[in-house]
Amino acid sequence: MIKLLSPLLGVFFAAQAEGQEFLIFGGDDHDVFLGCLNCNAFASDAICNEFGAGSEFKSESIFNEFGKFGSEFSSSSPWNEFTSSDSVPVVVDREGNFYGYLTINTFRSNAVSFSKNLAKIYDVSDGDLGVVRNLLCQ
Numbered sequence: 001m002i003k004l005l006s007p008l009l010g011v012f013f014a015a016q017a018e019g020q021e022f023l024i025f026g027g028d029d030h031d032v033f034l035g036c037l038n039c040n041a042f043a044s045d046a047i048c049n050e051f052g053a054g055s056e057f058k059s060e061s062i063f064n065e066f067g068k069f070g071s072e073f074s075s076s077s078p079w080n081e082f083t084s085s086d087s088v089p090v091v092v093d094r095e096g097n098f099y100g101y102l103t104i105n106t107f108r109s110n111a112v113s114f115s116k117n118l119a120k121i122y123d124v125s126d127g128d129l130g131v132v133r134n135l136l137c138q
Contacts, residue, residue, distance in 0.1 A: 024062065024102055026069045026076055026089040034062055034069055034089055037102075041137055048137035056130060062089065062102075063129040070129060078102040079122060079129070 022037040024047065035053030036045045044052035047062060056063050056070075062078055064070040071077050075085035081104050089102040091112050100112035104119035112118070118136075125131035 020093055022091050022093060022099060024089045024091055026060070026062075026087065028087045030087075030090050032060055032069075034060055037091060048133065050130075050133065054133055054137075063133050065129050072127060078118070079104060079127070081105050081119070084108060 021039055024034040024037055026032045026034050033045070035047035036043065037047060039046040039048075041048035043049060046052060047054040050056070050063075052058075053061060054063050055061050056065070058064055059067050060069060061067060062069050065072070068074050068076050069089065070079065072079045072081075074080060075083045076087040076089070077083070078089055078101075080088075083103065083105060088105075088108070091099040091102050093099070098110075100110055100115070101108055102118075103111050103115055104122050105111065106116050106119050108115065121135050122132055125135060
């Protein structure tokens with residue numbers, strides 16, 4: 001079942017223009033760049049790069065469970081299933097077009113279209129952000 005979840009996110013990307021990069025921004029004014037959602041995994045700004053934007057040690061990483069953007073308790077984190085804060089990260093393209101809030105709160109209005117799948121990935125990984133990153137980046 002786990003292997004089936006990650007490809008479901010591909011539906012979101014397939015619906016968008018080929019070659020389109022989706023960027024994640026956080027912070028109160030969404031002015032903190034958190035990484036590129038679908039860039040080449042070797043790019044330093046890719047969230048799939050565990051030594052770059054996807055590092056569990058980087059303070060501005062959605063995979064740092066102790067950081068503002070990775071803690072399940074932070075209102076600025078996509079992993080807080082209860083937050084309705086406007087500081088939850090957003091997904092935009094390079095032109096600034098808004099695609100939704102990156103959150104596992106499936107009741108959140110204006111959440112990314114794959115929020116339910118993201119929540120499932122988080123759930124089956126038992127909240128282990130390293131596993132979440134690996135599943136998202138398959």
